[in-house]
Amino acid sequence: xxPKLTDVAKKAGVSVTTASRxxxxxxxxxxxxxxxxFSAMEELNYQPNSLARSLHGKSTHLIGxxxxxxxxxxxxxxxxxxxxxxxxADYKVILCNAGSDKEKEREYLKMLLAxxxxxxxxxxxxxxxxxxxxxxxxxxxxDRSLSEQIxxxxxxxxxxxxxxxxxxxxxxxxxxxxxxNPHQSGNPTDQRLKGYCDMIDQLKxxxxxxxxxxxxxxxxxxFSIKKLLTESVADGIVCTDDLTAILVLQAARELGIKVxxxxxxTGFDGTTQIQLYHPELSTIVQPIADIAEVLVQVLLERIKxxxxxxxxxxxxxxxxxxxxxxxxxx
Amino acid sequence: xxPKLTDVAKKAGVSVTTASRxxxxxxxxxxxxxxxxFSAMEELNYQPNSLARSLHGKSTHLIGxxxxxxxxxxxxxxxxxxxxxxxxADYKVILCNAGSDKEKEREYLKMLLAxxxxxxxxxxxxxxxxxxxxxxxxxxxxDRSLSEQIxxxxxxxxxxxxxxxxxxxxxxxxxxxxxxNPHQSGNPTDQRLKGYCDMIDQLKxxxxxxxxxxxxxxxxxxFSIKKLLTESVADGIVCTDDLTAILVLQAARELGIKVxxxxxxTGFDGTTQIQLYHPELSTIVQPIADIAEVLVQVLLERIKxxxxxxxxxxxxxxxxxxxxxxxxxx
DNA sequence: TTCTATATGTCAATCGTTTATCACAAAATA
DNA sequence: TATTTTGTGATAAACGATTGACATATAGAA
Numbered sequence: 001x002x003p004k005l006t007d008v009a010k011k012a013g014v015s016v017t018t019a020s021r022x023x024x025x026x027x028x029x030x031x032x033x034x035x036x037x038f039s040a041m042e043e044l045n046y047q048p049n050s051l052a053r054s055l056h057g058k059s060t061h062l063i064g065x066x067x068x069x070x071x072x073x074x075x076x077x078x079x080x081x082x083x084x085x086x087x088x089a090d091y092k093v094i095l096c097n098a099g100s101d102k103e104k105e106r107e108y109l110k111m112l113l114a115x116x117x118x119x120x121x122x123x124x125x126x127x128x129x130x131x132x133x134x135x136x137x138x139x140x141x142x143d144r145s146l147s148e149q150i151x152x153x154x155x156x157x158x159x160x161x162x163x164x165x166x167x168x169x170x171x172x173x174x175x176x177x178x179x180x181n182p183h184q185s186g187n188p189t190d191q192r193l194k195g196y197c198d199m200i201d202q203l204k205x206x207x208x209x210x211x212x213x214x215x216x217x218x219x220x221x222x223f224s225i226k227k228l229l230t231e232s233v234a235d236g237i238v239c240t241d242d243l244t245a246i247l248v249l250q251a252a253r254e255l256g257i258k259v260x261x262x263x264x265x266t267g268f269d270g271t272t273q274i275q276l277y278h279p280e281l282s283t284i285v286q287p288i289a290d291i292a293e294v295l296v297q298v299l300l301e302r303i304k305x306x307x308x309x310x311x312x313x314x315x316x317x318x319x320x321x322x323x324x325x326x327x328x329x330x
Numbered sequence: 331x332x333p334k335l336t337d338v339a340k341k342a343g344v345s346v347t348t349a350s351r352x353x354x355x356x357x358x359x360x361x362x363x364x365x366x367x368f369s370a371m372e373e374l375n376y377q378p379n380s381l382a383r384s385l386h387g388k389s390t391h392l393i394g395x396x397x398x399x400x401x402x403x404x405x406x407x408x409x410x411x412x413x414x415x416x417x418x419a420d421y422k423v424i425l426c427n428a429g430s431d432k433e434k435e436r437e438y439l440k441m442l443l444a445x446x447x448x449x450x451x452x453x454x455x456x457x458x459x460x461x462x463x464x465x466x467x468x469x470x471x472x473d474r475s476l477s478e479q480i481x482x483x484x485x486x487x488x489x490x491x492x493x494x495x496x497x498x499x500x501x502x503x504x505x506x507x508x509x510x511n512p513h514q515s516g517n518p519t520d521q522r523l524k525g526y527c528d529m530i531d532q533l534k535x536x537x538x539x540x541x542x543x544x545x546x547x548x549x550x551x552x553f554s555i556k557k558l559l560t561e562s563v564a565d566g567i568v569c570t571d572d573l574t575a576i577l578v579l580q581a582a583r584e585l586g587i588k589v590x591x592x593x594x595x596t597g598f599d600g601t602t603q604i605q606l607y608h609p610e611l612s613t614i615v616q617p618i619a620d621i622a623e624v625l626v627q628v629l630l631e632r633i634k635x636x637x638x639x640x641x642x643x644x645x646x647x648x649x650x651x652x653x654x655x656x657x658x659x660x
Numbered sequence: 661t662t663c664t665a666t667a668t669g670t671c672a673a674t675c676g677t678t679t680a681t682c683a684c685a686a687a688a689t690a
Numbered sequence: 691t692a693t694t695t696t697g698t699g700a701t702a703a704a705c706g707a708t709t710g711a712c713a714t715a716t717a718g719a720a
Contacts, residue, residue: 345698345699345700346700347698347699347700348698351697351698357697357698358695359696359698360696360698363697363698384705385704385705385706385707386704386705387704387705
C-alpha cells in the first residue's frame with residue numbers, strides 16, 4: 001500500500017494537519033517541523049494522492065492531447081513540442097493516439113473528462129462538432145474548425161499551396177500536379193488544394209488533382225504513384241505532405257525519372273527529421289514550435305480565465321518554403 | 331460545473347443509490363430504470379469522476395509510459411504499439427517524454443505516482459536503480475536492467491551485433507567499423523558492441539570502434555561521420571541505429587563513396603518508417619510489435635497478481651536481418 | 661505582566677462516488 | 691395466503707487530502 005498523509009504525519013511525529021500545512025505551505029510552521037515532515041516524505045517516498053486533492057477542487061494540471069498518430073513525424077514533433085511547453089508550465093500530458101478511429105477518439109474524450117483534465121488540445125478530427133462542443137472544457141484545436149467556441153491554430157495552408165505551385169513554376173515546371181488525400185470537408189488539406197488551384201489558374205495552367213488515401217498502406221501508395229508517373233506528363237508535383245513526396249521521389253528513382261531535371265517535387269510539413277534525413281526534398285515548412293507555443297498559450301489562457309470572451313478564433317501562422325534539390329532549376 | 335451523480339439521479343427521477351447501481355451494475359435494477367438513468371447520463375454528457383472512483387479503491391486503469399523521445403521513429407512505433415495494446419485491454423496511457431533529462435524523468439515518476447497509475451513501462455533510463463525500486467508499483471523495463479525486481483524486455487542485441495558483422499563479412503567487407511553511442515554501462519548498445527567484438531574476433535579481423543553522441547545534433551554527427559569516412563579505410567560500418575546509418579549513407583553520397591560497392595552499411599531497429607522511406611538500408615529489425623506485446627502482457631500480469639513471484643526476469647526477443655541494397659555483395 | 665505572533669494539535673466538514681445496511685413495497689411464486 | 695424475489699430509497703461510512711474553526715502553548719515584545 002502506498003503511504004498516505006497519516007503515515008507521513010506519524011513518522012514525522014506531528015499531526016496530519018501540520019503535515020498538510022507543510023505540504024501546502026500555509027499557516028505557521030517552524031523550520032524544524034518543516035524539515036521533519038519533508039524528510040518523512042522523502043523516507044516514505046510519499047506523493048500526495050492527486051486524486052484526493054483534485055476532489056477538493058484543486059486542478060489536476062493534466063492536459064489531454066489527442067492526435068491521430070505519433071508515428072507520423074509531423075505529429076511526433078508537434079506533440080513533443082507541446083509536451084515540452086506544457087511541462088515547463090507545470091502541466092502534464094495524457095497522450096491520446098486516436099488514429100482515424102471515431103470510436104477510439106470518443107473513448108479517449110470520455111476518459112479525459114473522467115480524469116478531470118484541465119483542458120484539451122485536439123489534433124485528431126474524426127468526431128463531429130457537437131461531440132466536442134459538449135465537453136464543457138477549455139479546448140484548442142489544431143488545423144481544423146470544431147465549433148464556434150473552439151479556437152483554431154494552424155499554419156497558412158492556403159499560402160503554402162500557392163507557394164508550392166509558384167516555386168515549381170519558377171523552376172520551370174508547366175504540368176503541375178496536386179497529390180493529396182481524398183477530399184474531406186473541413187480538412188486543412190482543402191486549403192492547400194485551394195491555394196494550388198488559385199495559383200494554377202492565376203498562371204493559366206491546367207489543374208491536375210490526384211488523391212492517394214492517407215490511411216492506405218504506403219506500399220499501395222507507392223504503387224499508385226508509379227502509375228501516376230508513368231501515365232501522366234507531370235513535370236512538377238505538389239504533395240500535401242512530406243511522406244508522400246518522398247514516395248514520389250522513390251517512385252521516380254525506380255522509374256528512372258530524373259529529379260529535378262524531368263520532375264520537380266515539393267512536400268509539406270518540413271519536420272526536422274525530414275529535413276535531416278531527406279535533405280534533397282523541397283518543402284513547405286510549418287513552424288512547428290510556434291504552433292505548439294500558440295496552442296499551449298491559448299489553452300492555458302482559457303484555463304486561467306474560462307469566462308473571458310475569446311480574443312481570437314483563428315491563429316494562422318506563416319509557412320516558409322525550403323528550397324532544396326528537388327525543385328532546383330535546371 | 332461538470333454534472334455529478336446527484337444531477338443524473340435527479341434528472342432520471344431516481345435516488346443516487348439507484349443511479350450508482352445502474353452504473354456499477356449490481357443489485358436489482360429494472361430495465362425501465364436502467365434506461366431512464368442511461369438517458370439522463372447521455373443528456374447531461376455525464377462521466378463518472380474517475381478520481382472519486384479511484385479514491386474508493388477502484389483502479390485508475392492508467393499506465394505510465396516513459397520514453398526518451400517520441401520523435402525517434404523507433405520509440406514512436408514502439409509507444410504506438412504499446413498504446414494500442416493497452417487500449418484494447420481497457421487501459422489508458424499517460425505518456426512521459428523524459429528526454430535525456432534526469433530531473434524530468436524524476437518529475438514524471440512522481441506525477442505518475444500522484445496520479446495513481448496502475449503500472450509503469452519504463453523505456454527511458456536516466457535514473458538510477460533505487461529510484462525505480464522505491465516506486466512500489468508494477469514496472470516493466472524496456473532494454474535495460476533497472477533492478478532485481480523489475481523484469482526486462484529487449485531484443486537480442488548481442489545476436490544483432492554479431493549478425494551485422496557476419497553479413498558485412500559475407501558481402502565482402504574486411505575493414506568493419508562499429509559506429510555507436512559513447513559507452514555507458516548497462517546500456518543495451520553495449521550488447522550490440524559485444525556482439526560486434528566477438529564476431530570480429532571470431533573472423534580474425536581487427537576492431538574499430540567509433541562513437542558519436544546520440545544527443546549530439548545530427549548535423550554535427552554528419553560532420554564527424556564524414557571525417558571518419560575520409561580518414562579511415564572502412565569498407566563496412568555497423569551502426570547501432572538506423573538514423574546514424576542513414577547519416578552514413580548521406581555522408582558517403584556527399585563524399586562520392588559508392589554504397590555498396592566501396593562501403594557497406596547496416597543499421598539497427600528496422601522501423602516500418604525506415605523500411606519504407608529508406609528502402610536501400612540493410613538493418614537489424616527489432617520485433618517492435620512483439621516487444622510491445624510482451625511489455626504489456628508482463629505488466630498486466632504484475633498488475634493483476636502483484637504478489638506472484640516473477641516467472642521470468644528477462645525476455646529477449648529475436649532480431650532479423652533485413653538485407654537491402656546497402657549490403658549487397660558486388 | 662500582558663499582549664501578540666508563532667507553532668502545533670483536535671475535530672469536523674467537504675470533494676464525488678461506492679457500497680453496505682435497513683427498510684419498504686410490489687410482484688411473482690409456492 | 692404466505693413466502694420469496696425483485697426493485698427502490700434513505701442513510702451513513704469510507705477513500706485520502708484539505709481546510710476552517712478552535713484550543714492551547716511557548717516565545718518574545720510592549
